[in-house]
Amino acid sequence: MTRLSDHVISRLQGELLVPDLTGTRYQPVRMLGRGGMATVWLVNDTVLRRPVAMKVLAPEASSPELAARLLNEAQVLAQLEHPGIVPVHDAGTLADGRTFYCMKCVQGKTLEEFIQDIGVRERLELLRRIMEPVAFAHARGFVHRDLKPGNVMIGEFGEVLVMDWGLAKWLEGTAHAEPDAPLLAAEVEKEGTSHGTVLGTRGFMSPEQERGDQQSVDERSDVFSLGAILQFMLANGKEQPSRALQAIAATATAAEKGSRYPGVLEFSADIEHYLLGEPVNAYPESVLEKAARQVRRHQVAVVLVLVYLIMRLAFIIFSH
Amino acid sequence: MNKVVLGILLGAILGAFDGLTAWFTPEVRSQMVGIVIGSTIKGIIAGVLIGFFARKVNSLALGIIFGLAVGALLAFGIAAMQHGHYFAIMLPGSMVGLIVGYATQRYGAQPAMQKAQRA
Numbered sequence: 128m129t130r131l132s133d134h135v136i137s138r139l140q141g142e143l144l145v146p147d148l149t150g151t152r153y154q155p156v157r158m159l160g161r162g163g164m165a166t167v168w169l170v171n172d173t174v175l176r177r178p179v180a181m182k183v184l185a186p187e188a189s190s191p192e193l194a195a196r197l198l199n200e201a202q203v204l205a206q207l208e209h210p211g212i213v214p215v216h217d218a219g220t221l222a223d224g225r226t227f228y229c230m231k232c233v234q235g236k237t238l239e240e241f242i243q244d245i246g247v248r249e250r251l252e253l254l255r256r257i258m259e260p261v262a263f264a265h266a267r268g269f270v271h272r273d274l275k276p277g278n279v280m281i282g283e284f285g286e287v288l289v290m291d292w293g294l295a296k297w298l299e300g301t302a303h304a305e306p307d308a309p310l311l312a313a314e315v316e317k318e319g320t321s322h323g324t325v326l327g328t329r330g331f332m333s334p335e336q337e338r339g340d341q342q343s344v345d346e347r348s349d350v351f352s353l354g355a356i357l358q359f360m361l362a363n364g365k366e367q368p369s370r371a372l373q374a375i376a377a378t379a380t381a382a383e384k385g386s387r388y389p390g391v392l393e394f395s396a397d398i399e400h401y402l403l404g405e406p407v408n409a410y411p412e413s414v415l416e417k418a419a420r421q422v423r424r425h426q427v428a429v430v431l432v433l434v435y436l437i438m439r440l441a442f443i444i445f446s447h
Numbered sequence: 448m449n450k451v452v453l454g455i456l457l458g459a460i461l462g463a464f465d466g467l468t469a470w471f472t473p474e475v476r477s478q479m480v481g482i483v484i485g486s487t488i489k490g491i492i493a494g495v496l497i498g499f500f501a502r503k504v505n506s507l508a509l510g511i512i513f514g515l516a517v518g519a520l521l522a523f524g525i526a527a528m529q530h531g532h533y534f535a536i537m538l539p540g541s542m543v544g545l546i547v548g549y550a551t552q553r554y555g556a557q558p559a560m561q562k563a564q565r566a
Contacts, residue, residue: 431549435461435542442535443471 146183147223153181164188164293165197169232172216179216183227194226200293201228203269211260213288233288238279242360247368250360251402255395256287258353262391265346269295272344274352275331276359298345331355334382347387350394354379354387371401374410450555454498455491457550461543462490468539489525493517493544501551510552511545518544 144166145155153170159180160167165188170181184197201218208214218228235241238257242250257279261271271278272294280288333351335343357376361368368376375397381387388394397407404424406412412420422429448456466486469475475482497514504510522540526533 428546428550428553431542431546435539435546438542439465439468439539442539443468446472446535 144186146181146225146227147221149222151221153179153229161185164193170229172229178232179229180232181227181229183221184225186223186225189225194220196293197226197228200291200295203292203295204228204230207260207264207267207269207292209260209263211256211263211287211289212292213290233280233282233290235280235282235286235288238276238281238356238360239363241281242363247361247364247366247372248402250364251357251372251398253281253287254353254357254360255398257289257356258391258395259287260289261349261353262395264292264295265349265391268298270298270344270346270349271295271352272336272348273328273332274349274356275328276356277328279356296341296344331359333384335384343384345384346390347384350379350387350391351381353391353394370416371407371410371412375401375407378409448554448556449498450501450551450557451495451498453555454494454496454501454547454551456494457547458490458492458494458497458543459487460490461546462487462493465490465539465543485525489521489540490543490547493521494547497544497547498551498555501548501555502557505552505557507549507552510548512548514544514546514548514551515541516544518542518547 144158144161146166146168148155148170152172152174154173156169156171156178158166159169163185165182165184168181168183169178171177172179182197182200184194198218201215204212204215205218213230213233216229216231218226220226238253242253245253257274261274264271269292271289271292273291274289278289278291280290282288329337331352333344333348336348354376357379361372361376375394378386378397379388379394388397393408397409400407404420406417406420463483463486466479466483469482469486470479493514496517497510500513500517501510504513519537519541521544522537523533525540526536529536
């Protein structure tokens with residue numbers, strides 16, 4: 128019997144990953160990435176003649192539960208039509224039985240790559256743009272549950288996209304949810320996000336997610352993850368973040384859910400206050416700090432008045 | 448605050464302050480009241496002109512240049528009436544115009560914005 132070399136084995140494993148696109152309008156180009164549950168392929172849509180990204184369940188992970196989860200991801204994306212959320216084009220089952228969905232092929236940089244070239248102010252503005260689709264999803268009754276730098280992409284036109292909604296959860300009793308949302312949620316909950324299951328990414332998931340307390344997960348869990356992203360963005364910067372900014376991040380990532388911002392909009396508003404040089408809710412400042420902030424905020428006016436006063440003083444001194 | 452009202456207020460305050468500094472010049476101290484009133488009126492006129500300009504032209508740079516020009520022109524008028532002290536009168540006057548020009552553009556609100564804020 129002939130033994131296969133490692134090279135041949137890895138080649139065969141690679142071939143196994145290639146989705147069987149027989150009978151579909153797609154042709155595989157190359158693999159874009161691989162996660163625990165699925166692989167993402169760049170495929171050509173032969174009808175519309177454009178490249179699209181196809182997320183296919185990995186062969187070793189094709190359980191009915193995971194297939195339902197991938198389909199849920201596609202359905203969540205289809206419900207959330209927002210410029211900051213990747214549009215889904217198609218979904219279904221391939222000839223080899225693997226579940227897939229196709230989405231817009233995003234070409235750009237990951238958050239980690241993008242923030243290398245920008246300062247703190249631009250980073251904060253970027254974070255506010257990440258918050259927009261998340262706040263939109265919350266308004267529609269969904270929480271993302273896996274917000275992290277790896278799930279944020281900045282497209283070639285500067286658009287900010289929140290990716291990977293595979294762990295999204297529908298919050299029951301949400302006023303603005305679409306009629307289809309409860310149906311979708313029921314399916315999701317059936318699929319194994321039962322109490323005790325840990326879903327998310329360590330370092331970015333909230334304490335309630337780490338405990339596997341899925342019943343406690345709500346908008347504030349995403350607030351925690353966004354706070355962790357803020358800390359990540361600040362830690363990777365050259366400038367030392369101010370106390371107010373540190374307090375904003377600390378409030379967002381408070382271990383107690385009740386101590387966090389009640390929603391993404393409130394979190395975003397506090398960052399906007401910071402950017403405008405206004406007092407932030409997360410940080411009660413002293414009189415001196417308040418004065419220093421006002422001087423920084425109106426520095427041109429302060430300099431002009433000082434120049435005027437110095438000039439007046441000089442006139443008085445020299446006239447004597 | 449309305450750009451014109453802000454211009455008038457700032458012009459009046461800075462003009463009055465400008466006039467009050469005459470107290471440090473002993474030879475004109477006896478004419479203090481007249482100087483303060485005259486300087487305040489000059490500031491108000493400058494404030495009105497700069498405020499209206501800021502309402503029409505929404506540009507920080509042009510606002511500063513216009514303020515500087517109006518301040519310098521009015522101060523030149525005052526200096527010409529006094530037949531001297533051109534530098535001592537024109538430099539602070541121009542500076543006051545510059546500050547009012549900057550402030551009206553930076554802090555003054557457009558009438559449409561005020562309406563929207565009220566709504």
